[in-house]
Each structure stands twice: as C-alpha cells, then as structure tokens.
Amino acid sequence: MTEALWSAGEAIAATGGTGPGGWNAHGVSIDSRSVLVGDLFVALAGPNFDGHDFVAEALAKGAAAAVVHRQPNDLPADAPLLLVGDSLEALRALARASRSRTAARVCGVTGSSGKTSTKEALRACLSPQGKTFASAGSLNNHWGVPLSLARLPKNADYAVFEMGMSNAGEIAELTELVRPDVAVITTIGLAHIEFFDSQEGIADAKSEIFQGMSPQGTAVLPRDDRFYDRLAARAEAAGLTKLLSFGRHAQSSSRLVDADLYETCSAVKAELRGKPLDFCLAQPGAHWVTNALAVLTAVSALGADPVSAAAELARLQPVSGRGARRKLTLPGGRAALLIDESYNANPDSVKAALAVLARCKPEGAGRRIAVLGDMLELGGQGPAFHAALSEAVTAADIDLVFLCGPLMAHLGRALPPSRVAALSADSKTLAPLVADALLPGDVLLVKGSLGSRMREVIAALDALAPGSDGDSEADAPSDQPTAPRAANGG
Structure with missing residues (x-):
C-alpha cells in the first residue's frame, strides 16, 4: 500500500x-x-x-x-x-499544506494560449527524469488549482500547475497557493479581452503569477511578444532577478534558429542558453515550435536535462480537443481526416490552427474544410475579430467553411459566398450539415470556444462512424466536464 x-x-x-x-x-x-x-x-x-x-x-x-x-x-x-x-477554504488550506511539505520543484504556467498544451508537454518531458505531477486537464481556476495542489504526491520531484483567469486579481490568488519556483508565460493574446480595457491589462493580469514567487525564482517569458518588456518589468518589480526568454529574438535565452514545418511534425534548430540543440517535434505548427522552446527553457530552469527533454518532444501526443487527429470512416466508404481543436478558441489560436490545416494535403479530390464556432469573451471588438479571420482563411487556402454562432456570421459576410458552406445558430444544427457534406479525402478542422459547444460536431461525426478510430466521449478533455457537482454544474 x-x-x-x-x-x-x-x-x-x-x-x-x-x-x-x-x-x-x-x-x-x-x-x-x-x-x-x-x-x-x-x-x-x-x-x-x-x-x-x-x-x-x-x-x-x-x-x-x-x-x-x-x-x-x-x-x-x-x-x-x-x-x-x-469547504472551499478548507480545500485551499489543504493546498497550502501540500505546497509547504513538498520538496518538488514547482512550475506554474499561464498565458493567453497554449497553457494546457505546454503543461502537458512539461509533464511528458520531466516524467523520465523524476516523479512528476501535473494538474489534470485544465484545472486552472479558483477550485481547480487548490484541488490539484491537494492531490500533489508527497514524494514528487517535479510539479506543474496551470493557472488561468478571466479577470484581474484571479492569478494573484492562485500563485499565492502554488508559489512557483519557475513561472512560464506562454503568450499575451486577446483571450478574455472583454473583461479588460486593453491587452496591457491582460499582460498585467498574467504577470500576477510573479507575486507568489521568491526572489530565487525564475521567470520564463516570450521574447517575441510585444509585451515582453512589460512582463520583464513586472517580474523585476516582484523581486525576481532570474529572467529567461524564448523566441526568434536575437537576445532570447532559448533562441529559435530555424524550423522546418511539416504536415504532422516539425524539425527545429535552436540555441538553448548558448548551446546548440536540434530536435524533432511531434506536433505541427509554428505555435508549437514556440511552445517547445518555452518547455525546454522551463525544464532547464527547473534543474532537469533539456537535451533528454527534447528527445521526449519527438513522442509528444496532442492534448484531446487541442489538435488530436483521427481518421473518420463514414457511411458509403467516405473517409476523412479530423483535426479536433474543439476545446477552445481565440483569434491567435484560430489563426494558428488554420495555418496547420493549410499544410495538410487532402487525398484525391478531397478538400480542406474548417468548422468554426464563435470566439467568446472578446467584448465589443468581437465582430471585427471574427471578420478579420477572412485573411487567415484565404491564406490557408480553405475550400469550405462551416460557421456556428452570431459572431461567426461576421466572418461569413467577409468571405466569398462560394466558400461558406453553411451558417447555423448553434452547433447541434450545424453538425449534421457538416457530416452530410464530407467527401472522401477531406481534411476537417473543428474549432471554437468552449461555450460554442463545437464538441457537438465531433460527437455527430462519431455517431455516424461507429467503426472509426476515435470516440468523442472517451477523448473529451477531462477538466471542465468533471467539475464539482457543487460548483460548476452536473
């Protein structure tokens, strides 16, 4: 026992x-x-x-x-x-006690995009080097973080916690519990801009993660981000003297030298804290190359071996709902490739997903198809952000788009009518239209904010393909659906 x-x-x-x-x-x-x-x-x-x-x-x-x-x-x-x-205060008390008794090196991850994927990549990279614990799914809020901390094994060597927010002040409360030795900020984007006056406000809210750190802690920051200087200043104001960065910028601690992007992977040439490091990344897309540099920088800051960690990136599996792929075999022998990005969406992540779709080669007469749901919490700028996606759709050479929700209607009006296959008010109505339209060889991307319920489209496709390689219920993210019956629904 x-x-x-x-x-x-x-x-x-x-x-x-x-x-x-x-x-x-x-x-x-x-x-x-x-x-x-x-x-x-x-x-x-x-x-x-x-x-x-x-x-x-x-x-x-x-x-x-x-x-x-x-x-x-x-x-x-x-x-x-x-x-x-x-009871909630008791859960927080358990979290504090767990953090106080652990000898693990603790990493906190936040950012507008890529938090969960970066956290899972850190789990994969650190696990061969020591007993590693990471929060499950996207347990990153006021009950998810203390729950994760309360679950931290006593004998862990490394621990990784994701921290999210919708409003200012929320990460400050979480970092007081986590007290990270290393804090990673992946990027500053437009997610939750509805609740802030500007992106500067988002950057400041993410910077709250530094408030829980000791002066011996290390901040890992996105050097190419236009808010880098603001983040660095916030870290220094919190008393941190160890700042590392990642990106293409010449002054990055972990610098991207070159990357060959392929349909299903990437080959990366980098300099990690002055040492050359070439590695293969089993995830496609330029955004994943950036994530990988953040991961390796954090691994180094935690005192683990980044070279061994880089080898794990060649075996990294996608997080469910965030890029998982599988072949669908539909009635009549129709076979299509599904890229499941149904968990969440913001302008930056949708553009990144469309760029990945652009590198996919449909089979035969197949087409590139994007099924996009509303991006939420963008405030009054929401219609403009949705319409602006037309440039990314065109650049990715998408043949057809299926759109879901009133905000995506703005994208529909910005695209040529021949490219818009359907616009529906909700995902349940849209799902059968997508299923009926699929042809052999199609490559299908499904993406939208969690509230857009784009997983309904995934479920509808699976229902038509009982013999397919995946199952949407089994593959569903294990975070919000397992929220407490006490706090977040049944």
Missing part, C-alpha cells in the same frame, strides 16, 4: 477542522460521480449544486472521509466527516 496522501491528523491540522480520526485518504475529489475508493471528498457549495447533497453517495462509493461545512442529512452518527468553517 502506498503512503497515504492525507491522514486524518494531517487534514485536521491543515484545515483546523474537527472530526474523528482513523482514516487515510489516497486521493482528493470534489465530484461524487468520479470519486474513487480511498478519496477524501470535499463537499463544495456552488450556484447549481451543493456537494453536501452527495456526501452519502461519495462515502458509499468508498470515499475515506468527507470535508463538510454543514451536517448532511441521512448519515450515520459515526460517518467520517471533517467539519470545517467553509
């Missing part, structure tokens, strides 16, 4: 709660639907569900104990309950 993640005594000491001892937990869960035997179930209360209503279910499934801030109904008097003042 492995060492317990949390004993009753450790959890009581961390949270200041009260309750019976004698139990040991080997995991932490906030969702009764996915609770495992031996988990500590934390009953969070949210706008849609209250986890206290599911404590009995969690215990019946084998949870070792439950953290509660009120007595649930219909439980025996001797139920293993840890009573606290507030």
